[in-house]
Amino acid sequence: MKKILLRFFGFLIVVILLLYIFQKDYLIKAFQITYLNGHTTAFLEDYKYFDNSLIEKGNSPQPWKISKNCNQVKTTETLEKLHHKIGTVAFVIIKKDSIWHESYYDNYTKDTKSNSFSMAKSIVSAALGKAIMEGKMKSLDQKVSDFFPNFSQGKSASLTVGDLSSMASGLDWDESYFNPFSITTQAYFDTNLYDLILGLKSIDEPGKSYKYLSGNTQLLSMCIEKATGQELANYVSQSFWKPLGAEADALWQTDTPNGLVKAYCCIASNARDFARFGKLYLQQGKWNGEQILDSAFVVQSVTPRFKESPQYGYGWWLSTFNNKKVFYMRGHLGQYVIVVPEDELIVVRLGHHDIKSTKGSPHSDDFFVYLEESYKMLAQEKVPSQN
Numbered sequence: 001m002k003k004i005l006l007r008f009f010g011f012l013i014v015v016i017l018l019l020y021i022f023q024k025d026y027l028i029k030a031f032q033i034t035y036l037n038g039h040t041t042a043f044l045e046d047y048k049y050f051d052n053s054l055i056e057k058g059n060s061p062q063p064w065k066i067s068k069n070c071n072q073v074k075t076t077e078t079l080e081k082l083h084h085k086i087g088t089v090a091f092v093i094i095k096k097d098s099i100w101h102e103s104y105y106d107n108y109t110k111d112t113k114s115n116s117f118s119m120a121k122s123i124v125s126a127a128l129g130k131a132i133m134e135g136k137m138k139s140l141d142q143k144v145s146d147f148f149p150n151f152s153q154g155k156s157a158s159l160t161v162g163d164l165s166s167m168a169s170g171l172d173w174d175e176s177y178f179n180p181f182s183i184t185t186q187a188y189f190d191t192n193l194y195d196l197i198l199g200l201k202s203i204d205e206p207g208k209s210y211k212y213l214s215g216n217t218q219l220l221s222m223c224i225e226k227a228t229g230q231e232l233a234n235y236v237s238q239s240f241w242k243p244l245g246a247e248a249d250a251l252w253q254t255d256t257p258n259g260l261v262k263a264y265c266c267i268a269s270n271a272r273d274f275a276r277f278g279k280l281y282l283q284q285g286k287w288n289g290e291q292i293l294d295s296a297f298v299v300q301s302v303t304p305r306f307k308e309s310p311q312y313g314y315g316w317w318l319s320t321f322n323n324k325k326v327f328y329m330r331g332h333l334g335q336y337v338i339v340v341p342e343d344e345l346i347v348v349r350l351g352h353h354d355i356k357s358t359k360g361s362p363h364s365d366d367f368f369v370y371l372e373e374s375y376k377m378l379a380q381e382k383v384p385s386q387n
Helices: 002-021 026-033 077-086 117-133 154-158 161-165 183-189 193-198 214-228 232-241 271-282 295-301 365-379
Strands: 051-055 088-095 098-104 250-254 267-269 317-321 324-331 335-340 345-351
Touching: 026 183, 051 232, 051 267, 077 088, 077 365, 088 271, 088 365, 098 365, 117 161, 117 214, 117 232, 117 267, 117 271, 117 295, 117 324, 117 335, 161 214, 183 193, 183 214, 193 214, 214 232, 232 250, 232 271, 271 295, 271 324, 271 335, 271 345, 317 365, 324 365, 335 365, 345 365
Parallel strands: none
Antiparallel strands: 051 250, 088 098, 088 345, 250 267, 317 324, 324 335, 335 345
């Protein structure tokens, strides 16, 4: 037994040494945080195991209005089964600016924080629009090389901040969440995100076609920080979190203490505060009568850039439902803030899992279920008789 243990520890030491030699030592952290907590990928509460920057709320929070019919209609059987099957933790329906339905599971409440994952991309894109609105960035056509000269060579020379926001950079990035050796995994667990991103280059011509890459948003955030002279968490706090009346501080994961935020993901907040960005875009950038974000930018953000890829605009996912336009924030494992402008409807779902598309659609199967069942519930609402 003693020999077996010695061999095991010897093997372990060799493996660890090899990881450091080949600069894959981030896998040690990945194993500790993910697998030792019973997961095979990033999870809703993993922000507790990372360093974080604070997205500070203001002194005047603006609670959502609560509809007089809130939770008067029961969750449909189909929806309730789905919630339990794939681990929904929060489900909120906001109708005409008031919370019409709200339910929580797995000991979550309206105040419980969970990981936004890639819903953060929509927030970073909003920060881009704000920086342009304030004149700190020229336009969507501003070159990335204006901020980072190492992108001034080859195909990267034509790369713009708009290309980054619309997922059209052509960068050499492997968008793989379950491959421990992918650059996406490395970005999540490594401690030198800045240099990792600056080592990228465009291998395809930028601005020509859509390809979803998290590295785009990370590089975009670094451009925004250069342009504004502020850390992104502070800029988002001042530009959105405070003026939108968020009720709680949020946390944004960083690669090191006081380090670079993982801008492509990882804002820890709650369903109600995430929903505020849906309302902001629903109102075309206005909040309490003030134009927080340029309306033309909002419209462009929720319009497909490429006809061949109608599912994406600038930082927002796009779809239709019952011939109605839909735009939404989307994150790993099924985090959604879904907006149907025609009906002034916002649906928020947070949870542990999603259901991938089985029909070749760019949208997950569960996404459509949330809309279908929400409308079934809304149809059951009793309308007061007119006497």
